[in-house]
Amino acid sequence: MKHISETIVQSDSSLKETLQTLPPLRDVIETYDLRAKKALGQNFLLDLNITDKIARCGSDLKTTTVFEVGSGPGGLTRSLLMAGTKKVVVIEFDPRAITALQHVQDAVGKDRLEIHQGDALQTNLKDLCKDEPAAIIANLPYNIATPLLFGWLKQIHANPNSFSQMILMFQKEVADRITAPPNSKTYGRLSVMSQWLCRSIPLFDLPPSVFSPPPKVTSSIVQFIPKQLKQNEQPPFKDMEMIVKAAFSQRRKMIRTTLKAYAQECEECGIDMKLRAEDLTIEQYSMLAQKVSTQRE
Helix, strand or coil: CCCHHHHHHHHHHHHHHHHHCCCCHHHHHHHCCCCCCHHHCCCEECCHHHHHHHHHCCCCHHHCEEEEECCCCCHHHHHHHHCCCCEEEEEECCHHHHHHHHHHHHHHCCCCEEEEECCHHHCCHHHHCCCCCEEEEEECCHHHHHHHHHHHHHHHHHCCCCCCCEEEEEEHHHHHHHHCCCCCCCCCHHHHHHHHHEEEEEEEEECHHHEECCCCCCEEEEEEEECCCCHHHCCCHHHHHHHHHHHHHHCCCEHHHHCHHHHHHHHHCCCCCCCEHHHCCHHHHHHHHHHHHHHHC
């Protein structure tokens, strides 16, 4: 009798062989008239060596449901399946891409590839996988990348175990803001909100030339590992967001101007009102938001 592990290895080997017989991505684009639309923020990554590299950044994929937002012709989808991901769930707005992915689903089966047409901004990913281990690995559409990130951070705030990790592609300018340290020019709202809830790790950059069509900017891959913070010891997400947004509304001014409404709370937290928003640490923002929340109650 074969061991279960042997069966899984054989199954994955067979799946890889099947995926390798699929048509090239450029042929898929031609067949389904899947030319990138600027209005949808589409820039397709067609080099499977690069999508394989992105997929390999993920850990424990064999036991994880991976969400991919904006699959395009399916390059990263194939790489995630090749990496042995337990299941890939695609959220795609473009009906052309949905049609183009059908041949991949036919090849690997619906138990390995699930496809949903819809707006990712209006989709609760956790509703699609219940309590199973989940991650997000995606080449995000540039025009909705930041609001998508904030939505997922809210879910992580509510439950740090919502996603084991997120590996996301952004414009490099956005990625630099996400991973910026305090006292730097790029440190801001994105930095604080991301690093408050996750370890945000820059992985590597991608030049415009690897995309079709080439964007005007360099792209970057960032990995997010949720911190196991105790929810009852953290301020509400909305209060943290409110304080951080106010502080950076006029980033060159001292917080005695931008956070004037919270002067008492700043004093109680021992925060110097002569500092600027970029000088405050994430811990100081969290402490201040917690103080504001508690006093409002």
